[in-house]
Structure formats: C-alpha cells, structure tokens
Amino acid sequence: MVQYVSPPLDLSFAALSDATRRGIIDQLGRGNASITSLADKFQMTLTGMKKHVQVLERAGLVVTQKVGRVRTCKLGERGLKAEAEWIEAHRKLFEARFEALDEIISEMRQEGRDD
Amino acid sequence: MVQYVSPPLDLSFAALSDATRRGIIDQLGRGNASITSLADKFQMTLTGMKKHVQVLERAGLVVTQKVGRVRTCKLGERGLKAEAEWIEAHRKLFEARFEALDEIISEMRQEGRDD
DNA sequence: ATAACACTGAACTAAATGGTTCAGTATGTA
C-alpha cells in the first residue's frame, strides 16, 4: 500500500479555481485523454493546455505518462480526499456558528448598522 | 427563506487557495473578529488583511459589517455547500475510475513507459 | 526518405495576486 503525501491544499484549491481545469477533471472522469484531445475540446493551443495539465499535475490531481509521442492524462490516485476533509470540517464550523446563541442575539442587535 | 446564488466556484476555490485566508475562516469559526484583530493574529498590515477579507467576501464566504469605526467579520451564511458538492461529486468520479476494468488492464501494460 | 503529428521550451504579453507604505477620513476617549 503506497502512501501519498498530499501536496499543500494551496496547490489543489488553486488548481480547482479555474473552470477549464475543473472541466479537464470532468473530462478525465469520462476516460483518459491526450494533451491534443483536451486542447481540441477546450479550444486552446497545445501549449496552453499543457500548462493547465501541469498545474493539475503539480497539485497531484492528474497523472500523465508519455508513450511514443502522445502524453496520456488520467486522474491522480490521491483523489480529492484532503480537500473534501478540509471542506467538510469547515462546513461544520459554519453551521455551528449559525446555531450559536450569541449569533442569534447579535442578529437581533443589527438595527444600528451603517454598511 | 432567503435564496443565495453562489458566486462562481472560481472565486471560492481561489479564496481557499491561500493559507492565510483558510486561517481566517478557521479563526472566524471560533468567533467574529475585527480587521485589526485578524491583522494582529496573522502578522500583517491592516491594509493587507483588508484585502484578504475582501477576497473572502467576494467569494461569499465571509460577511462584514461596520459599526462605528470597527468592521466586524463573520462567516457567510451560504457556507461551503456548493464547494462540498463539487468536491464530493468529483471524488466519486475519481474512485469510479480506479475501479474501472480498463484501468486495471492499462496498469498491467505500464511496462513500456518512458516518462 | 519525407511528411505529418504530438509534444516541448523559450519568450512575450496583459492582468491578477499578495504584499507593502503613506496619506487620508471617521469615530471614540480623555
């Protein structure tokens, strides 16, 4: 059983902050793909697509492998576990806040606001 | 019941890609805070902290309100629902891929790789 | 052998990011 050390959340959240890159993940979920096929699908130069894939790769979300002249991209084995855990933990934080009593009280005081 | 239209995932994932901003969310989970107190806690100028808070605010993750001379920051009511949903949906995509038969077969072919 | 294909790397661009300083404005306190 291999151990994956997740790259910092910085890298994966940054990778996910771009719609094209989220689209690439979507696409790779339907099957592996070459750089060229992705570039076609997302209407972008090869070089541009290569950079996006590199961002995903540095984040550990995608793994690539070159055979002959084509580089095939697939979803990384580490998945989105660390990201899901951060989000879930903090989602609970958000909810806990709204249930807190002092929150309700301070809502009641909101008359005197100016912004 | 108020309806929140989530700002695009681009904004929230970008907001979450910075450790300081994730720290701010963490902190606000423990209680509301002024810009000044956050700036102190994260060793940063007021102006710098203001910018971070603005990023979180544009993403809808934080809400602020100025009363007198202090601006109080709290967690936004919309929470992290949209983000959690994206992540969870795609987490399943990742896992489905690894269970797929063609994946296993292609793993067996991995001898002839050059990168 | 030649041509087409898939990628790679360097260089350039415009805009965004994460920070700063400095000079305000508005508010609260003594």
Place this chain on the structure above:
DNA sequence: TACATACTGAACCATTTAGTTCAGTGTTAT
C-alpha cells in the same frame, strides 16, 4: 478640543497566471 484608534484608498512592487506565438525535437506513417 485634542489625541488615539480603526479603517480606507491610492500607489507601488515583485511574482504568478493564463494565455499566446514560434521554433524546435522526437515519433509514426507513407
């Protein structure tokens, strides 16, 4: 009234980002 506090806005800076073009290199097909 005078001073301190809390923020705000403009301007600047170095770095990163998202894209491009152009000129390669190596691989496959004819």
